[in-house]
Amino acid sequence: MTPWFDPSLVFVGGAWRPCASGETLPVIDPSTGVEIARIARGSATDIDAAVTAAEAALSGDWGAMPAFQRGRILARLGQMVLDHIDQLAQMEATDVGKPLTQARNDVIALARYCEFYAGAADKLMGETIPFQPGFTVYTLREPHGVTGHIVPWNYPMQIIGRSVGAALATGNACVLKPAEEACLTALAFADLAHKAGLPPGALNVVPGLGAEAGAALTAHPGIRHISFTGSVATGRRVQAATAENVVPVTLELGGKSPQLVFADADLNAALPFLVNAGIQNAGQTCSASSRILVERSVYAEVCDRMAEAYRALTTGPAMADLRTGPLISARQKGIVERYLAMADPAHILARGQLAPDLPPGGHYIAPALIAGPAPDHPLAQEEIFGPVQIILPFEDEEDAIRIANGTLYGLVASVWSRHGGRQMRLAKRLRAGQVFINNYGAAGGVELPFGGTGLSGHGREKGFEALYAFTTLKTVAAHHG
Numbered sequence: 215m216t217p218w219f220d221p222s223l224v225f226v227g228g229a230w231r232p233c234a235s236g237e238t239l240p241v242i243d244p245s246t247g248v249e250i251a252r253i254a255r256g257s258a259t260d261i262d263a264a265v266t267a268a269e270a271a272l273s274g275d276w277g278a279m280p281a282f283q284r285g286r287i288l289a290r291l292g293q294m295v296l297d298h299i300d301q302l303a304q305m306e307a308t309d310v311g312k313p314l315t316q317a318r319n320d321v322i323a324l325a326r327y328c329e330f331y332a333g334a335a336d337k338l339m340g341e342t343i344p345f346q347p348g349f350t351v352y353t354l355r356e357p358h359g360v361t362g363h364i365v366p367w368n369y370p371m372q373i374i375g376r377s378v379g380a381a382l383a384t385g386n387a388c389v390l391k392p393a394e395e396a397c398l399t400a401l402a403f404a405d406l407a408h409k410a411g412l413p414p415g416a417l418n419v420v421p422g423l424g425a426e427a428g429a430a431l432t433a434h435p436g437i438r439h440i441s442f443t444g445s446v447a448t449g450r451r452v453q454a455a456t457a458e459n460v461v462p463v464t465l466e467l468g469g470k471s472p473q474l475v476f477a478d479a480d481l482n483a484a485l486p487f488l489v490n491a492g493i494q495n496a497g498q499t500c501s502a503s504s505r506i507l508v509e510r511s512v513y514a515e516v517c518d519r520m521a522e523a524y525r526a527l528t529t530g531p532a533m534a535d536l537r538t539g540p541l542i543s544a545r546q547k548g549i550v551e552r553y554l555a556m557a558d559p560a561h562i563l564a565r566g567q568l569a570p571d572l573p574p575g576g577h578y579i580a581p582a583l584i585a586g587p588a589p590d591h592p593l594a595q596e597e598i599f600g601p602v603q604i605i606l607p608f609e610d611e612e613d614a615i616r617i618a619n620g621t622l623y624g625l626v627a628s629v630w631s632r633h634g635g636r637q638m639r640l641a642k643r644l645r646a647g648q649v650f651i652n653n654y655g656a657a658g659g660v661e662l663p664f665g666g667t668g669l670s671g672h673g674r675e676k677g678f679e680a681l682y683a684f685t686t687l688k689t690v691a692a693h694h695g
């Protein structure tokens with residue numbers, strides 16, 4: 215997989231150029247541990263140049279462009295993404311280590327975000343407000359200005375689609391800092407956006423380290439909004455930095471999302487979701503379902519059936535396109551292994567299988583299903599970010615809610631039950647930004663607002679809701695007598 219652009223450059227003001235320091239960072243293929251490319255080590259100087267280019271775009275063609283025209287560019291971009299599906303999927307699979315089919319799904323999701331926000335661009339409206347006689351009062355939704363986007367390595371294309379897509383649709387100019395572990399598709403996206411007709415400076419991409427390019431972006435006084443997706447620890451730093459400039463921030467952080475399985479559930483329908491939501495992308499998914507809570511009377515049966523499904527899981531290189539690929543890095547593998555070491559070996563119900571002849575430099579872990587640590591055990595409380603699921607029994611609805619809501623996170627939850635009243639009660643009482651009933655994740659749903667509570671963050675992206683987040687509201691009160 216060789217990118218069609220030079221990945222060692224930054225994309226600023228509609229052109230490729232070396233970063234100010236001229237230094238580069240390695241791109242490692244997690245399936246093999248082998249370096250496959252170099253990316254720019256962007257710094258504060260490059261971020262400053264990107265913000266300047268974005269400001270110029272806002273006072274030039276981009277700022278003057280009517281909303282429907284922005285939509286047309288996004289629509290063209292969505293089509294170009296689909297036209298490059300093979301290259302983009304291979305690039306993402308090699309860079310992130312995710313199985314090729316999952317990477318293809320991410321390309322499709324990126325195109326869907328472009329399409330959705332293309333259609334929405336000219337449909338965001340203000341209101342007229344009944345006020346006193348002699349006044350006409352209305353609201354205008356205006357772009358923030360230059361928006362900063364900090365993206366993690368696990369789903370680069372999807373996260374870029376949902377945040378940059380909405381920000382461009384509403385007329386902001388973006389500076390994107392992708393993750394140092396995986397940023398090839400971010401650069402590819404910028405190249406395609408340029409070719410789709412996005413004016414210079416409307417989207418700038420500066421790869422680099424979090425503590426350097428990332429911190430410089432969050433602290434830059436020209437940035438008017440930050441969208442951050444990543445860990446809780448970094449989210450805290452980002453929020454503190456944006457507080458200095460009194461700038462709004464959306465934080466999409468981690469989770470410990472539960473699926474609640476009641477005895478009356480359709481277990482055949484639930485089973486694939488119970489397993490897949492935990493192991494997709496090798497569990498490196500913010501909305502992974504890492505806790506399965508099961509009503510006591512069917513607990514043994516669900517344990518058995520999930521264990522059987524786990525034993526059939528295979529793990530191997532991204533291009534082998536098995537159920538799970540490697541973890542992103544040796545560091546991430548080490549974190550997951552430390553959590554696994556906390557488990558009582560007798561409680562490990564099942565492991566998946568590692569494919570034979572794995573490349574020795576890859577970061578592989580066979581998925582693990584662990585039964586019954588106490589709900590307050592670190593395994594049941596902390597985000598592991600690997601292919602590890604915890605399965606716990608509950609006694610009744612009240613107990614289920616207590617355990618489900620008993621972590622500091624609140625991103626996603628699901629309820630498996632045929633009982634309508636219970637579905638509605640739980641949907642209200644579960645602490646989460648999204649609740650699914652008899653499904654999990656709704657196939658990604660670009661139309662569905664997404665975000666968390668508690669340590670999972672605040673603010674919403676995706677759907678129409680993101681358009682409100684990426685605009686600021688102005689009230690105009692005209693006194694005409």
Ligand code: NAD
Nearest residue numbers: 365366392393423424425428429444445448466467468500
């Ligand atoms: P991370 O916080 O280390 O890195 C995320 C991004 O932040 C990267 O681009 C990184 O370079 C940048 N960054 C690091 N330090 C920075 C700083 N001081 N200032 C500004 N930017 C900085 O997270 P990670 O380990 O790459 O990603 C895994 C975490 O992200 C998990 O906790 C996961 O749950 C979370 N995540 C959440 C979502 C969501 O939508 N809620 C999606 C994906 C990942």
